[in-house]
Amino acid sequence: MSRIFTLLVLAFFLSVPLWLTDQYYLHTLVVCGIFMLAAMSLNLLLGYTGQLSLGHVAFFGIGAYVSALTSLGFSVSIFAYQITHEPWPPVIGVVLGGAVAGLCGYLIGKLAFRVRGAYFVIVTVSFAEVIRLIALNWIELTNGPLALPGIPPLTLGFEPIGYATLWSKGANYYVVLTFIVITYIIIKRLIDSPYGRAMIALRENEILATSVGISVTRYLVLAAVFAGTIAGVSGTLYAHYIQIIDPMIFMFLNTVTMVIMVITGGKGTLAGPVVGGLIFGIAPVILRNYVGPEVQWILYGALMILIVFVLPEGIVPAIERWFSRATAKSAELAMEPGKGARS
């Protein structure tokens, strides 16, 4: 049943570029998908390990900058050594961007998971701000506020077949969709594995989990590495799709967008960030016809407060509960004639 549903949803999203001819809507969906990917990785930390990381945009931005610089090339001098890098193909940038962001996830995880709760949040926010200030001030490398323009789009292909450069929005749509499906499967496999169960155990009761021999730091850092890598890859996709990045990518509001996607959809559920991502990816398109950006943000903020008050678990768990209650009721009705079957 649920497998058929999943396949139907997938088939629907596969068909989108075939009938959606409006380039603006397609563009919105691509950007929405990229942020959805980042939100899925944030969900790993926020939903499954229960650690509210508010520096997630740092991984996203690091991925974007690493990939952009890999494919554009750069020349910097560090302590009188001149380091020059010739441009490499964008695909290598995607791999490197994910790897560097994952490494940052390891380092910041080692550091930040020494503290919990409010302190953890503040360390993660500080980390993102420090990275933003570096991107803003290390002008030799990042071009600072002047941005890095002209990032080449992704090129796919192998030697015998030939190459295709992804200029069109439809092609980028399929790339992002592929990454979302792969990420969804990876996260599902991770959560169903002993590693995932250890992470959930830590979320539920850290002291109890430790007492049965789960190494806290090890699993939390593992989650941070996964989350960092996926967010980094989504950043690389963003850089090659938008083709220009500047330090504004590290805005705290981008983290807030990801957090809103996760908590609206339902943290700690696989489908949560996807549903939340779709809502907040498409909402601006509808809202912009009626109100300005400030009012949009006011509505987002108000919605965030409302969700915490009304649907603290998010939309997906609420629907699941409603659905299981409905099926339970219909099952009960089906059972009704043969009363003996119910005991």
Added chain:
Amino acid sequence: MDQFLQHLANALIMGGTYALLGIGLTLIFGIMRIVNFTHGELYAFGAYMMYFFAVVLGLNFYMAIAFAICAGMVLGAAIEYLLLRSKRGADIDTTMLIMIGAWIVLQNTEILIWGSVAKSINSPFPIEPLTLGPVSLSSVRVFVLFVALALIAATYVLINRTKLGKAMRATFQDSSTAALMGINTSAIYTITFGLGSALAAAAGALLGPVFVVAPAMGDLASLKAFAIVILGGLGNITGAAFGGFILAFAEEMGASYISSGYRDAMGFLIIIIVLLFRPTGLFARSERVG
């Protein structure tokens, strides 16, 4: 050396307002255990109210400061009453998400009402700087320092010498026992949040005439206030006061001797270093108030 003295004087003046911000947040964050992302927005709100009273309504400069502080207190108390009262005892992530939502609403309402162009407020002080040996300071900044110090002293007296302060300290140590002793703890939380917000608004109202008033001014203020609170230790008012001056000093030195672009990075580096090596803050005896 002369230059160093000048930097020291600048740091002292910024430190006064940082200390106000930090004390306001240490009351809320350290004591109520709420990661208050609206703190910087209250700071911006204070500055905007200052602009509203002094420029739009054309009130007296000193009266405008007093009104702006009162407005901050009312807004803070309203936030606590509307958003946090029913979530008392909820885990820290829940209240934090509410505060992030409130922060976004406040900031964008500011942009909606005042526009994103920076506003300036004229002060009644002479433009010629006061010169003291090698150090020269504008008189409005000296005024800011003195008002900040007076407010810090007043807060200290309020917490440590009055009956209300005693009730606050009792609530923070053990709210259920305090309630059993007949203290209205709900009211105490609202008052505390109002007081903390008033101090943030005061910092904004004082710095509004020194710099310019812009909607984004609150973003960094929140994070700097967190740095100050962590530096001083949660709930430690004296620690927050010193933390404010230390952060201002670190920023001034970082900006003048390393690179001006990294001025704002100092606070974050302080947070990371302090939490790694001395997570209870530099001034911790134990976690207590006063």
